[in-house]
Amino acid sequence: xxxxxxxxGNVLWSYEHELTDKKNVSWTxxxxxxxxxxxxxxxxxxxxxxxxxxxxIEGDEQxxxxxxxxxxxxxxxxxxxxxxSARNFGLFWQPIRIxxxxxxxxxxxxxxxxxxxxxxxxxxxxxxxxINLLR
Numbered sequence: 001x002x003x004x005x006x007x008x009g010n011v012l013w014s015y016e017h018e019l020t021d022k023k024n025v026s027w028t029x030x031x032x033x034x035x036x037x038x039x040x041x042x043x044x045x046x047x048x049x050x051x052x053x054x055x056x057i058e059g060d061e062q063x064x065x066x067x068x069x070x071x072x073x074x075x076x077x078x079x080x081x082x083x084x085s086a087r088n089f090g091l092f093w094q095p096i097r098i099x100x101x102x103x104x105x106x107x108x109x110x111x112x113x114x115x116x117x118x119x120x121x122x123x124x125x126x127x128x129x130x131i132n133l134l135r
Contacts, residue, residue, distance in 0.1 A: 012042035093121035
């Protein structure tokens with residue numbers, strides 16, 4: 001079966017370990033998203049495609065998340081990506097957190113902000129579509 005393209009856009013994203021590494025996340029990076037002319041907290045940028053078989057990111061780094069490997073999808077803030085790092089404390093958007101398996105004993109977590117305009121994002125649409133695909 002050929003994969004069907006569902007959604008596509010641009011994405012700002014980070015691995016969880018990048019956001020928790022104190023050397024990697026400076027104070028200025030944590031508050032950058034509080035200002036409308038700056039992008040929210042992220043380490044990578046690129047284009048994202050949601051297909052019927054997975055999520056695919058191309059940009060400064062490539063990432064493929066097959067739907068069969070996704071363990072958890074959550075939209076909202078947490079200790080790693082706090083509301084205090086977003087403009088208006090996340091009133092207009094919240095990050096998508098995806099936990100997926102890499103191997104039997106290893107998993108990875110990524111945080112996504114999709115089609116961010118400075119105030120809004122398309123995360124709610126992407127979250128709803130992804131949840132429907134995983135059912």
